[in-house]
Amino acid sequence: MFDASRGRVAVTVEGKGLSVRPENLALADREASLVAALQALCVAPGPGWHSAKELHSRLLQQSEWAGVSLQEVKRGCTVLAQSAPPAANGTVADAAASETEAAEAGAAADPAARVATLLEVLRASRAGSEERRAAVEELLALLKAHGSSRSVVNALVDGEGPQTLYAIENSMQGDWHTDARNGTLTRIGEIVRLSGPVGLAVSRYRAMSTRKVEAAVAGMHDGCEHD
Known part of the structure; x- marks a missing residue:
């Protein structure tokens, strides 16, 4: 005082x-x-x-x-x-x-539950935050180790993991520059490229969303005259 x-x-x-x-x-x-x-x-x-x-x-x-x-x-x-x-x-x-x-004990005992928790953390995280970077890094490690487990895949899909990762990867809001610099976006790219059902689920959602965006953009130009 x-x-x-x-x-x-x-x-x-x-x-x-x-x-x-x-x-x-x-x-x-x-x-x-x-x-x-x-x-x-x-x-x-x-x-x-x-x-x-x-x-x-x-x-x-x-x-x-x-x-x-x-x-x-x-x-x-x-x-x-x-x-x-x-x-x-x-x-x-x-x-x-x-x-x-x-966190380590929970991941070892129930990796599916840990995946669900990490997705909740990611949805609430701010762009450029250390919390987001750490959660994506841990999620990647879990999916590499347990990606063949049906319960883990279900936790990822049911927890809207593909949607959450796509939103982070394509967001231009907040401090997304730091997400690009600190490896967050690179690790999301690694998740997309994982072999097996995990990578397939994420890459399929990414492709589907990209097609929707392209279709929407094309629809905006219907009837327009271009040189």
């Missing part, structure tokens, strides 16, 4: 309240501050404190971290797990590792 009457800023350092001049303050390292904020959350036991997504949700409720991304929280959890010993109740270690472990 800034005390205008005194021209000083109220801050807390290691639990002690201080009043300092603005010129004596420097912006703290964002990652270090985030790790400290995560540590403060992780010491609170109870259900819901073992997930990076839950920590992200809690941080968003604090004005200081209103714009923090899930990827930043995941990186912060990793740093926290490497730098701090586990608490007696295990919440620090669990919060840092659970997101990745849960």
Whole structure:
């Protein structure tokens, strides 16, 4: 808080309240501050404190971290797990590792369910986001490993995977330039070229959609005179 009457800023350092001049303050390292904020959350036991997504949700409720991304929280959890010993109740270690472990365990135990979850993430993701890139990368790895499984193919088709991937690939909205630069679109192209039913399902939808677009464009010119 800034005390205008005194021209000083109220801050807390290691639990002690201080009043300092603005010129004596420097912006703290964002990652270090985030790790400290995560540590403060992780010491609170109870259900819901073992997930990076839950920590992200809690941080968003604090004005200081209103714009923090899930990827930043995941990186912060990793740093926290490497730098701090586990608490007696295990919440620090669990919060840092659970997101990745849960994803890996879920993919191994039920890859079809994981495919469905990733498609939901992709539909809600923003163009150019790290979340989108990571989801497409994981989806590609899953489809390469389990693409011959009928349940995985069904999850892809029933979850509108071909439609979702086509929409991302052809969208010109948002930060689609980053999707092109960071490999997101390249990985979608790899999914299209996969052998077997997965690649066939995606490539068929792509071809069908392309034909519809071409037909629509041709229809717009019916009756027009061209030189």
